[in-house]
Amino acid sequence: MEVSSAGLPASVALLGTGPMGAPIARNIIAAGVPLTLWNRTAEKAHAIGGGRVAASPAGAASEVVLTVLPDLPQVVALLHGEEGLLAGWKTAGIDHPILVIHGTVSPVAVAEFADDCLRNWGLTVVDAPLSGGTIGAEEGRLSIMVGGPHGAVERVTPLFALYGSTVVWFGDTGAGSTVKACNQIVVAATVTALAEAMALASSTGLDLEKVQSVLSGGLANSEVLAQKGQRWIDADFEGGGSAKNQLKDLRFITETAGHKGLKLPLATCLENAFENMIEAGDGDLDHTGIYRTIRT
Numbered sequence: 298m299e300v301s302s303a304g305l306p307a308s309v310a311l312l313g314t315g316p317m318g319a320p321i322a323r324n325i326i327a328a329g330v331p332l333t334l335w336n337r338t339a340e341k342a343h344a345i346g347g348g349r350v351a352a353s354p355a356g357a358a359s360e361v362v363l364t365v366l367p368d369l370p371q372v373v374a375l376l377h378g379e380e381g382l383l384a385g386w387k388t389a390g391i392d393h394p395i396l397v398i399h400g401t402v403s404p405v406a407v408a409e410f411a412d413d414c415l416r417n418w419g420l421t422v423v424d425a426p427l428s429g430g431t432i433g434a435e436e437g438r439l440s441i442m443v444g445g446p447h448g449a450v451e452r453v454t455p456l457f458a459l460y461g462s463t464v465v466w467f468g469d470t471g472a473g474s475t476v477k478a479c480n481q482i483v484v485a486a487t488v489t490a491l492a493e494a495m496a497l498a499s500s501t502g503l504d505l506e507k508v509q510s511v512l513s514g515g516l517a518n519s520e521v522l523a524q525k526g527q528r529w530i531d532a533d534f535e536g537g538g539s540a541k542n543q544l545k546d547l548r549f550i551t552e553t554a555g556h557k558g559l560k561l562p563l564a565t566c567l568e569n570a571f572e573n574m575i576e577a578g579d580g581d582l583d584h585t586g587i588y589r590t591i592r593t
Contacts, residue, residue: 304455305330305456306359306360306453308331308333308361309331309359309456310334310358310361312354312357312363313336313365314334314341314342314345315336320434320460321399322345322348323345323347323435324437324459324460326346326348328459331349332347333349333350333351333356333359334349334351334357335353335357355381355385355388356385358386358388358389359389359394360395361394361397362395363399364396364397367401367545369402373410383420392419393421394420395453397425399426399441400426401474401477401549402424402426404553405552405556410422411470421449422470423444423446423450424472424473424474425457425473426474427441428477437459437462438462439460439462440480441461441463443464443472444475447466454466474549475553478550481543481547481549482564484521485546485547485584486567487519487522488543489587491512491526491529491585492587492588493591495508505530509522509526525537525583529588534579534585534588537584538583538584539582539583540571540575540583540586542584544568547564570587570590571587574586574590577593
């Protein structure tokens, strides 16, 4: 793999210019790194500006390909066929590309996928899930939890530094997603605990803004409260990180725990709570909308 004088890969692409992918792309471009973009809805990639927009995954095939997609099946779908990445890498003469998965995926499944990719196509997979939300992505201060071969991770770490303030390698592919599972237990629990607190305060007629000011000044303060607190005050749960994605993450947690013979009672309780939210028809709302399920 060629490396630029700044220690960055010579060619980089980003696939998936959604709420997280778009600000990541803008940070990379702002650092002066040539970036190829692809998105299923091409207009979203063109809207970023400053990057070259490819017509297909094949056209975006680069030495390092970052994917910012909801789950592993969407990544797998980019590989095959005449317009897929594998064909693109072959045409471009790139023998040992690195595929980075920034989405939250199953630690078990991504480890198996990485083994298959290396064995069948010489493709190295790095799992590097993100924490920090869209605000963290916009401000370039994401936490990036990395799993993959150490040499490959060293090559992409300077790139990660353009949009992450904390980048930590944990071991082989799948390790990053395991750390994200740990993160998501805390996030889901904090969101649900705050929703319950807001539901209790609201039911007794308290001013939610004043309640949050007290919480934020003590041990109950959190990044979730800082970023999401206004949602409960305004009762606005549109957009954001959906309950469906939160449930997906929780199921990965119980899957991973099961492989290790662990029972996680809180994670199981949270999984049931978000299942109830989705069954109530609120699955597309931000996960803070579990407040509505609690108030029902």
